Amino acid sequence: MDHDSLNLVFYDVHDPEDKQFWAGSAAHIISGLRKAGQKVTSVGDLVPRLRRVLRASLFHAYRIFRNLHYHPDRHDLVTRFYTAIGNRRLRQHRDADAILTVSAAFAAYLEVPQPIFVLLDATWGQIVEMYPYFAADRQPEHIVRAGYQLDRKAFSKPNLHLVMTSAWAADRAIAEGGMDPRRVHILPFGANFVEEPRRDFVMQAAATRTGKHCNLLFVGREFVRKGGPIAVEIARALKELGVPTTLHVVGSSPENMPGFVKVHGMLKKEIPEQMAQLQNLYATSDFFVMPTRAEAQGIVFNEAAAYALPVAATDVGGVSTVVQKDWGFLLPLEANENEYAVWLRDAFQDRARYKVLSENARNDFEARLSNKVYVQKLIAIIRTTLESSAAA
Incomplete structure (x- = not known):
């Protein structure tokens, strides 16, 4: 050989x-x-x-x-x-x-x-x-x-x-x-990137997250299995805790969503305009939220880490092998939206802590998840x- x-x-x-x-x-x-x-x-x-x-x-x-x-x-x-x-x-x-x-x-x-x-x-x-x-x-x-x-x-x-x-x-x-x-x-x-987002671009984008309005990102084709309805309730609970919040939904098109949810539908990576829109959502969001009901791994968690996004997700299947405690928050299936919302609020409002979570996510992507x-x-x-x- x-x-x-x-x-x-x-x-x-x-x-x-x-x-x-x-x-x-x-x-x-x-x-x-x-x-x-x-x-x-x-x-x-x-x-x-x-x-x-x-x-x-x-x-x-x-x-x-x-x-x-x-x-x-x-x-x-x-x-x-x-x-x-x-x-x-x-x-x-x-x-x-x-x-x-x-x-x-x-x-x-x-x-x-x-x-x-x-x-x-x-x-x-x-x-x-x-x-x-x-x-x-x-x-x-x-x-x-x-x-x-x-x-x-x-x-x-x-x-x-x-x-x-x-x-x-x-x-x-x-x-x-x-x-x-x-x-x-x-x-x-x-992660399934044709071209990985550069570290300098990602960290520059992360530095512009102001801490004034919390943007949550959910990406998944199967809205229900991936925990989309729960993500909506997490966003609602976060708003009720006094944090201005928008939930961005990509990959699926659920109907009759409340005003704080923006549905972007399927964004195809092979179409440059849609890929640019997806990149912008990853870069400008504050957290990736996916309280999935069933997941063997979830490569979207790798992609979130690539964009220095802290993650809130369910500790189910193999998710915990990917999402680490120094940049993510995992809860059991039976957890309610308020438990997620409290962690998100605390991490969002403590900007020094948020910066560490964000940097840890990108570092872990480079060390393990690319x-x-x-x-x-x-x-x-x-x-x-x-x-x-x-x-x-």
Whole structure:
């Protein structure tokens, strides 16, 4: 192996470089690896027309006739079929040092000699238990059952290594799937920026936050699951505590909002004007608030840290691995809006304290939460694994 450059294959049934796939995380990791001088070949987008037909027909059939959500990526026979095609494609890359993927299900039947690194934010069990859309009573029973079986099969592979985004997810993989702890690593995903906001720009913007009017920022496509209604009540409670407040909502378009809520809708990063608007909201807000009901990681927290925004959020899932106490405030699911509002008021009115929180957020982004740092640490994990294998 050339120690200066790894030869990697990023594999998925879907197109790993499609920025709509997996919220763009896979595409950003691939881009980051290439920028770091590694060779990365994408293998994916398998039989796309057939996948679209199968997904559409089965999804609509289950939705119409049984009022259930159908997830073909957890159908055992479908997964076997797609992976058989993937195995043939991967035979063309026998010289690769390692295989990377973001799907345990599609790693379960992989037949490759190289180490497989699965980059995950949750196990199937955690997804089923936490996300309403994936709840066991909202899916066909055979899909739920197969999801657990696919995880266990993948985790039992001796050449499979998990890179989990949190201790919450890693501990579950070890307990639920019987993973060898030596093959489990904890590494939160980095922020999904095409171009990271420069430190000088961010800190200059942070210095202009006057402490006169509190701007709260909420970013999330799923308004209810991400705690949007609670964020509205937090803003209302903060106003009642005597702090002039505006809540800015991005990513969704809830209706019938009170006057102190400004709804910006979906702002697409690939459209320059909308990206500039999103950057301005991050730069000019005082806090990022997302009392999410279910979250495996929440890359938006990384983005908030990049803009030196202190965070108020729910201590659920893997959020606490990202949001640290020296720049964030985490409360349990049952906490009410007043508890958030009191912390926000106190942090907002104590300007010296606010400045420390803000600087800590940006420092943590640079130390742990950027895509560049994620890629560097991922490369180190891969190299260490390969060197250990060679020495064995």
